[in-house]
Amino acid sequence: MANTGVEPGTSMAAIYAMGRSFYNWTFIPYAMYSLSGLVVAYMYFNRKAPLSVTGTLTPLFGSKITKGVWPGIIDTLAVLAIALGLASSLGAGLALVGSGIETFYGIKQGPIVWFVLVVVITGLFTVSALKGMDKGIRRMADINAKVFYILLLALFIIGPTLYILQSSTAGMAQWLQNFWSWGLDPGIVGGEALVMWWTLYDWAIWIAYAPLMGIFLAVISYGRTIRQFMIINWILPAVFSILWFGVFGGTALHWQQNNTVDLVSTINESGAVAGLWAFLANMPFAVIIIPIVMIALILSFSTAADSMVRAIAMLCTVNIRYDEDPAKWKMLIWAISIAIIAFVMVAFAGGVQGVDGVKYLAALGGSAVLFVFVLQVCSAVKMFFIDKIEK
Numbered sequence: 001m002a003n004t005g006v007e008p009g010t011s012m013a014a015i016y017a018m019g020r021s022f023y024n025w026t027f028i029p030y031a032m033y034s035l036s037g038l039v040v041a042y043m044y045f046n047r048k049a050p051l052s053v054t055g056t057l058t059p060l061f062g063s064k065i066t067k068g069v070w071p072g073i074i075d076t077l078a079v080l081a082i083a084l085g086l087a088s089s090l091g092a093g094l095a096l097v098g099s100g101i102e103t104f105y106g107i108k109q110g111p112i113v114w115f116v117l118v119v120v121i122t123g124l125f126t127v128s129a130l131k132g133m134d135k136g137i138r139r140m141a142d143i144n145a146k147v148f149y150i151l152l153l154a155l156f157i158i159g160p161t162l163y164i165l166q167s168s169t170a171g172m173a174q175w176l177q178n179f180w181s182w183g184l185d186p187g188i189v190g191g192e193a194l195v196m197w198w199t200l201y202d203w204a205i206w207i208a209y210a211p212l213m214g215i216f217l218a219v220i221s222y223g224r225t226i227r228q229f230m231i232i233n234w235i236l237p238a239v240f241s242i243l244w245f246g247v248f249g250g251t252a253l254h255w256q257q258n259n260t261v262d263l264v265s266t267i268n269e270s271g272a273v274a275g276l277w278a279f280l281a282n283m284p285f286a287v288i289i290i291p292i293v294m295i296a297l298i299l300s301f302s303t304a305a306d307s308m309v310r311a312i313a314m315l316c317t318v319n320i321r322y323d324e325d326p327a328k329w330k331m332l333i334w335a336i337s338i339a340i341i342a343f344v345m346v347a348f349a350g351g352v353q354g355v356d357g358v359k360y361l362a363a364l365g366g367s368a369v370l371f372v373f374v375l376q377v378c379s380a381v382k383m384f385f386i387d388k389i390e391k
Contacts, residue, residue, distance in 0.1 A: 003189050009264075014253040018171025021245045023182055024199055026238040029206040034234035036214025036373070039380045041221050041229065044322065051218070051322060052315060053078040053211045056376050059383040074372055075315055078211040081369035083338055085208030086308050090342035093301035094118060099273040100294055104281070111347045121298055122339040125305035130328050141307075144299040147292065152247055158284060159251040167253060168246035204366025207373050212311040214376075219314075219322045252279050309335050 006016045039056040049055035054071040065071075094117050098109035107113060128139075156164065187195040221229050252275075255261045266278040280290050312334050313326035320326060 003191075011257070014257060015167060015170045015174050017253065018167050018245070018249055019174030019178065020182070020194075020198075021249055022171055022175040022242060023179070024202050025245060026241045027234070029203060030234050030238045030241070032203075032206045032210040032373070033213045033217065034230055035380055036210040036376055037217030037221065037233055038214075038226065038229055039376055039383070040214040041218035041224075042226070042383070044218060045222065051215065051320060053215070053372060053376075056211075056214070057379050059379045059387060060375060077368050077372055079312055079315055081208040081366065081372075082212040082308055082312060083334070083341070084364050084368070085205050085366070086305055087338045087341040087345065088205060088208075089304060090118070090121065090301055090338065091346040093121060093297060094342060094346045096273045096276065097294055097297055099271070100277045100290065103270075103274060103277045104290055114343060114346055117298075118339050118343045121302055121305070122335055124298065125302035125309065126332060126335040128302060128306040130331060141303045144296065144303045147296040147299070148244075151289075151293070151296070152244060155251055155283070156247045159247065160254040163254045164247055164250035167250040168242070171246070171249075172242070207366040207370055208368070209308070210373050211369055211376065212308060212315065215314060216307045216311040219311075222322060248279075255279070255282060305335070305338070309338070 004016065006013050036056070040051070040053075043049035043055050043058060044051050047058070049058050050066055050071075052066075052071065052075055054066050054074045057065050057074070065074075094114045095109075097117055098113050101107050101113060102109045181189060182199075185195055190199075217229075217233055221233075224232070252263060256263050261278055261282045263275050263278055267275045276293075277290070280286055280293060283289055309331050310326065313330040314320050316330055316334075317326045
């Protein structure tokens with residue numbers, strides 16, 4: 001495995017994979033969301049800055065950044081990034097669910113299947129967003145979360161519990177031991193495929209989401225302290241990700257090593273998205289679990305999309321308050337636009353695994369807003385550690 005000294009197919013490779021998953025999907029990416037959200041919330045509620053991405057940069061540039069052409073440029077980049085990032089997530093959902101339908105129900109995935117799926121998913125998150133925060137977004141998020149909690153608990157009980165605990169512990173040690181070398185690796189150690197098409201691809205999506213996700217988190221965090229905000233939006237989601245990858249990843253690695261199911265061959269033959277369905281097919285009561293997982297995935301993508309569509313529409317509305325809903329026609333236009341982009345990229349630029357176009361979208365979205373996110377980080381450092389914090 002490049003220059004890591006880890007041989008593929010060995011127990012060490014399994015631990016390396018677990019550690020790398022923790023590195024990619026736990027504390028670092030959720031720090032992106034929570035940091036952006038904290039800056040937005042503090043500037044809006046405490047310092048009365050506009051509810052916008054531009055308002056988060058006033059600690060660096062002063063109030064002049066909120067005037068002239070700068071708000072239009074910065075907020076437009078943020079909207080572009082989140083629209084592309086959201087389209088990439090929706091596209092990944094189409095490829096994933098479409099692969100499951102083809103595997104278990106014999107309906108070959110293609111433009112027709114993807115079109116039906118995009119209509120269903122878009123319809124769900126559009127209706128949810130139009131119903132507002134309490135009746136739509138919160139209700140869908142609650143349903144989605146409960147489904148995943150039940151799946152996680154069930155697999156922990158029926159799966160290789162001891163191996164899950166052992167591999168998770170060893171994976172955390174691998175992650176902490178290599179934290180800096182992985183973070184500063186330009187592709188020489190881990191290899192270009194790992195660093196460029198996994199770590200950077202993942203984080204490009206998170207960065208693309210971060211500025212507008214920050215606005216959404218700020219809107220729902222009124223009345224929280226900074227400590228409460230960071231625990232709820234950073235610590236708890238990251239810990240849940242460790243549990244999720246530990247249980248599902250540990251089970252998959254155990255089955256692969258014991259020849260219970262050959263996930264590697266499935267992925268090599270049918271693409272990465274097929275690995276999930278081969279894994280689920282080996283679980284008890286797979287006939288019941290698989291449709292539930294498909295529904296949960298659809299709800300998951302819809303939950304992310306409805307909050308983001310609302311945030312985009314808010315950013316496109318002048319002088320909107322945190323407790324106001326943006327115009328429904330704005331949310332509808334953005335929902336349809338994002339759905340069209342996702343469908344076109346999966347149907348006509350998907351590549352062998354159906355996700356190549358999605359990766360390009362994510363990279364483009366993350367690149368468009370990267371410098372804005374870096375400025376937000378600098379703004380947070382200046383505001384909380386250099387300037388005197390307002391009491």
